[in-house]
Amino acid sequence: MTERPIRLPSFDALLAFEAVARAGSFEAAAAELALTASAVAKRVAGLEERLDLPLFVRQPPRGLSLTPAGHEYLPQVRQALALLQAMPLHQRAGTRRERLHVSSTPTFARQLIVPALPGFAAAHPDIELELTLSVPLLAEGDAGADVEIRHGAVPDDLAAGQVLLQDRLTPLAAPSLLARHAPLSTAADLLALPLLRTPLQPWAPWLRAAGLQDTPEPDTGPRLVDLGLVLAAALAGQGVALARLSLARHELAEGRLVQPFALTVPAERQYGLITHRASPAAQAFAGWLRAHCAAIGGAENSSGDR
Known part of the structure; x- marks a missing residue:
């Protein structure tokens, strides 16, 4: 009869167990x-x-305590980890990588951050860098991230110094839609x-600047609570989007969207950078993102009359 192979736990699991036992909580x-x-x-x-054994007793809100099996297992795990750490090959100096958790609104992440990440x-x-997406219209933001890109009003949601882009809005449409009219x-x-239509970006500012101030907000069609979904619907020829030039610059350059009118208006809500936990990594990312957004803003301002 063939013996079943020993199924060893992962090294990461042993490290996590030892750290929790020592720190007293998952958070620490x-x-x-x-x-x-x-x-x-x-x-x-x-x-x-x-x-097939519990190692901790979960006792909210007091935290965690080791079970008898956990007490017996802990010194064995520490001995095994110490043996591994003592091996000369494991003691070679290596570059320490600093993890940075960045939370961003979905469209800003997809259109502005991800294409530039190789740089x-x-x-x-x-x-x-760990990039996660936040929920549109989430007023309290994402304080769990080290750095957050938030979309909001200035100064209520964002301070002036946090603003990344002075965005401009203008109608954009797919050539296929314009060809049908x-x-x-x-x-x-x-x-x-x-x-x-989207609650994130009403048409009123552009319509007012175009002399159509008596025109009501559109009240038919899907209500899209994400600027990326508005762009996707425009690309599919479903309607005209009141879009930010910064977010649609690739689609404009490729001819998948066109700008029927030169008139643009400043966006009433802006993208801002908020640092929740300062660190060298957060400072480096903030400097890089500000330079990236400045280059985008400069390219927009030089591409035509705003």
């Missing part, structure tokens, strides 16, 4: 291991499942086309 161990508390908890839970990675190989000679002609 997570800060030490540069992980999230949920990730540490999952590693410990996986270890307990592998051993950031090349300039800062010592920073491990009469040519747009005046701003009033735009009202014959379906206007895409």
Whole structure:
């Protein structure tokens, strides 16, 4: 009869167990291991499942305490970790990477950050960037991140010094949509086309600047609570988007969207950078992102009359 192979736990799970046992909570161990508390908890839970034994007693809100099995297992794990750490090959000096958790609104992340990330990675190989998406219209933001890109009003949601871009708004449409309608000679002609709507960006400022101040907000069609969804609908020829030139610059350059009118207006809500936990990595990312956004703003201002 063939013996079943020994199923060893993962090294990461053992590290998580030892850190939690020493620190007394998932949160404290997570800060030490540069992980999230949920990730540490999952590693410990996986270890307990592998051993088929509980190692901790969960006692909210007092925290965690070792079970008898956990007390017996802990010195064995520490001895094994010490043996591994004592091996000469494991003591070679290596570059320490600093993890940075960045939270961003979805469209800003997809349209502005992700295409430029290779440049950031090349300039800062010592920073491990973790990019997550926040929820549109989440007023309280994401304080769990080290750095947050937030979309809001100035000065209520953002301070002037936090603003990344002085965005401009203008109608954008797919060539296929414009081909199905009469040519747009005046701003009033735009009202014959379906206007895409979102609570994040009302049409009123542009309509007012175009002399159409008596025109109500569009009240038909889907209500899209994400600027990226508005761009996607415009690209599909479903309607005209009141879009930020910064977010649609690639689509404009490729001809997938066109700008029927030269008139633009400043956005009433802006993207801002908020640092929740200062660090060299956060400072490096903030400097890089501000330079990146300044280059985008400069390119927009030089591409035509605003």
